[in-house]
Amino acid sequence: MSELAWWQRGVIYQIYPRSFQDSNGDGIGDLPGIRTRLEYLAALGVDAVWISPIYPSPMADFGYDVADYCNVDPMFGTLDEFKQLMGRAHQLGLNVLLDFVPNHSSDRHPWFEESRSSRDNPRRDWYLWRDPASDGGPPNNWLSRMGGSAWEWDERTGQYYYHAFLREQPDLNWRNPQVRRAMDDVLRFWLDLGVDGFRVDVLWLLIKDALFRDNPPNPAYRPGEPEHHRLLQRYTEDQPEVHDIVRSMRATLREYGERVLIGEIYLPVAQLVKYYGAGxxxxxxxxxxxxxxxxxxxxxxxxxxxxxxxxxxEHAWPNWVLGNHDNPRVASRVGIAQARVAAVLLLTLRGTPTLYYGDEIGMTDGAIALDEIQDPAELRQPGIGQGRDPERTPMQWDGSLPHAGFTRGRPWLPVDTTTSVRDQDNDVSSVLSLYKSLLVLRRSHAALVQGTIENIVAHGDVLTYERRYRNQRLFIALNMGDEGVDVQTQSGAVLLSTMTSRRGQAVVQGAIHLAAEEAVIVARGNE
Incomplete structure (x- = not known):
């Protein structure tokens, strides 16, 4: 597998830094805390850690409102502590990826403070400023993804500025060459420190319509959905010019060798795959x-x-994501038994898998009381189900009360103590043991990393497919139903099952009986 890049061979593990490990008792996770858990991640068997934003920020949106792109917020530690974390990660064979947040800055970033100081400031055009409409209102009908108009009135200069998210997050003007150069300098700053790549936040939103035309109404909108769904985002996302920016970012990373550029893009597949570029x-x-x-x-x-x-x-490398900081956890979406099946799916599909912290122990969405809500998306649009706090609750390390080893202080979000890494570590039937076994199997079978995926078939509630590479043939069967079922297969050896009761049943002859909510991996042929 040496001909593949590390990010093609590897498995990425996302860390939400506020919630991974607190080292100083303030109830918020930090870089020294992450550093103490790197051995755990290496033993788990992942290959890279992706750390959500750690930049200096007023924390209006928990770090996605960046006030300085080239430093670390004191809440998380120091730049030196980041270097120490990265150095230790590299010693353990772990690559380090950072979140890059180029669509918008904080309204307290010096760039924006200069931009809003006067209409003739040299950085005025670094952001999106427009005159009022003829009635004195916003320039057009664009809506914020956090609710309400995407335009904020600035009394001092008599214009509106655009913000796709919170008003504290003004969008940068990526049509301005100076902005592009400044953000390229940001990439180089972290690459020079040794960062192995970036996950680029909301990559498909970077360019907006040059004519600032109204978005058309969405005929499929249903009451209760987020407000911005009332409009089709025709002029505020996925503009053709964004691909030039992606090419530029990719070219910068290529100068530094084997670095990876990952884009956050919520689009249908036909549009998504265009972001691989040409060739x-x-x-x-x-x-x-x-x-x-x-x-x-x-x-x-x-x-x-x-x-x-x-x-x-033809040139594209696939990837799959089962959970992240913006969506309900898989164990809450499908149940804990099917979360095991989902783990087998994720780690046997063709392409690079991304794990979300805590999914390896089957963490579920936390219960957040009304007076504990932190997420601005929910606070601004209560009741629409946009709150992201439940999937961001702290990691559950051990059974110690009251906070499962995450902090000795009061955690920023409540901690579930029903299960933990320590509870599951020596339990062969645990979700954690399943993930470890899957990661060992993936590392030792080239078919799971660089093999083709073939014969993808649904038989009622059962999904089956094969992974093939040279003389390796692996048959994967996933029972997504709650009843047992017989599945036809060629003879082979059972390499893994989500059911501990199958131990000792190492060989199958022509068929295999799957228990309810069971997944198996069978080696066929000359494996």
């Missing part, structure tokens, strides 16, 4: 989020896999 000059991996919202049944998942694999350009 590999786009993002290395535009994130594939289909599993986050898929209906959990064999027919839909089979169709999804087939459509995605066939849509990929």
């Amino acid at each position: 590999g000059d786009g993002a290395d991996m535009p994130f594939n989020f289909q599993l986050l919202n898929a209906r959990w049944n064999a027919r839909e998942i089979a169709s999804m896999i087939q459509a995605y694999d066939s849509a990929l350009p």
